[in-house]
Amino acid sequence: MASLDVSKARASFPALQSGFIFADNAGGSQAARGVVDRISDYLLNTNVQLGADYSVSVVSTERVASGPDVAVKLFNASSPSEIVYGSSSTLNLENLARGLEPTIEAGDEFIVTGEHEANTGPWKKLAARRGGVIKFWHPVPTSPNNPYSVATRIEDLLPLITVRTRIVAISACSNILGSIVPVKEVVQAVREDAAAKGAMNVEVSVDCVAYAPHRRIDVRDWDVDYCVFSWYKVYGPHCSAMYVRSKALQTSVTSIAHHFLPVGSTAYKLQPGGPGYELVYGTTGVLPYLISLVPPPTKVASSEDPTIAHLDAAFSAIAAHEQELLKPLLGFLTAPEQIERGVRIVGTEQIGLSRVPTVSFVVVGPKAKRSQDIVEVFDKKGRVGIRWGHFYAYTLIDHLEPKLDTTDGVVRISLVHYNTVEEVQRIVEILKEALL
Ligand SMILES: Cc1ncc(COP(=O)(O)O)c(C=O)c1O
Incomplete structure (x- = not known):
């Protein structure tokens, strides 16, 4: 397996050269230089409306259309017509719910x-709008010694499925817990169970926001909608892509675009108004960046898409490096003296490929500390960005027992492949002080 050249990766992010340690990447990563170059090129040279016949508009139209072509690879979707920006x-996701609304019935x-x-x-x-029913698939404790080391289990999901199940909305990775959910296995179990119970129109929506920086998405292999x-x-750049399976576009999704627009059975049904053109073009810099991280694999099966194989190799190298980042951090936080001190990981305690380097913790017991006070020590020292709070996973935090203060939430340190082991060691040094 090709390994990651971290210095080379870091060279694509000028802000990293300042020495500031970016460790709030689950909140937002740095943008690669190739992305920023495209945005600036678009705005400086082709910033006109799409769809006109004059030459500059033709170029702009092509540039914006190339966004979904790249997103197709990152999702491993079948066609750009399945991509919404x-x-x-x-x-x-709010637009998706609006587009599905006419098909939803009470119950x-x-x-x-x-x-x-x-x-x-x-x-x-x-x-609430249609008289539907919400059921929660909550994570449960998985460790006898830490009530906050929680994960979702398939055996808790299946009993929730009935003949009336319409949508199963899951995350491929939690932005707090850091654990990777085996989406393919979950979806297969859901579909089999739903078929056995006579639920004929179950669709699966997967949040890959916390997953996408760390592992390759594969909507076709996962069989999600x-x-x-x-x-x-x-x-x-600051925008989002959504995959909508072509079958769902034909059978479930209604258009929320202007009534006179010829959206057909494409994802334009869910794209009312234009996305930020320069941002969509900017996203085309992400794939070249990712595959620049490792050389292309020498052997690719004839049935395989060479770009997907290359992306696979890049994500394998990313995952391997990220495991090295996890070792000193999780090692420190789960050491006996820290457990004794009251440190509890919120999420998976084990280092391993079923985990990404998003590490959350709280400090409880007689020597409890507020998450914000721990982060304040980092802020006072300066030059390291980490954060505290519920990170919009409010319900997850609120559901943990014993209860945590939902506002104070957890301390979260979230790393990505461009972080170095030396940076993690520096974070551990500051943690030692913050936990005194
Ligand atoms: C797991 C997860 N899902 C969804 C979102 C929301 O993403 P956006 O800010 O693009 O709406 C976030 C943002 O932090 C996230 O971490």
Whole structure:
């Protein structure tokens, strides 16, 4: 397996040269230089309306159309006509719920996880508008020693499915817990169970926002209907892409675009108004950046898409490096003296490929500390960005037992492949002081 050249990766992000340690990447990553170059080139040279016959508009139209071509690869979708761009994943999912609304009947059931509200709130509001029913698939404790080390289990999901289940809305990775959900396995179990119970119109919506910077999405292999991620967390600009399976576009999704627009059975049904043109063009810099991280694989099966194989290799190298980042951080936070001190990981305690380097914790017990006070020590020192709070996974935090203060939430340190082991060591040094 090709390994990651971290110095080379870092060279694409001028802000990293300042020495500031960016460790709030689950909030938003740095944008790769190739992304920024495209945005500036678009605005400086081709900033006109799309669809006109004059030459500059022809170029702009082609540039913006190339966004979905790249998103297709990142989702491993079948066609650019399955891709929607929007200003955020929250808005894309809200628009999806609006587009599905006419097909929802009283009594239809929505299973949500209560993780980031983006893939929970739109379904709650839709259910409220149409007389639907919301059911929660909550994570449960998985460790006898830490009530906050929680994860979702398939055996808790299946009993929630009934003949009325319409939408199962899950996350591929939690932005708090850091654990990767085996989406393919979950969806397969859901579909088998739904078929056995006679639920004929179950659709699956997957939030990949916290997953996309760390692992390759594969909507076809996973067999999902809707999937979303935010480019600004994957080294791109502040916008989002959503995959809508072509079958769903034909059978479930109604258009929320202007009535006279010929959207056909394309994802334009869910794209009312133009997305930010320069941002969409900017996203085309993400794929070249990712595949620049490792050389192309030498052997690719003839049935395989070479770009997907290359992306796979890049994400394998990313995952391997990120495991090295996790070791000193999780090692420190789960050491006996820290457990004794009251430190509890909120999420998966184990280092391993089923985890990304988004690490959340609280400090409880007689020597409890507020999350904000721990982060304040970092802020006072300066030059390291980490954060505290519920990170919009309010329901998840609220559901933990013993209860946590939802406002104070957790301390979250979120790393990506451009972070270095030395940076993590520096974070651990400051943590030692903050936890005194
Ligand atoms: C897991 C997860 N889902 C959804 C979102 C919402 O993304 P956006 O800001 O693009 O609406 C976030 C943002 O932090 C997130 O972490």
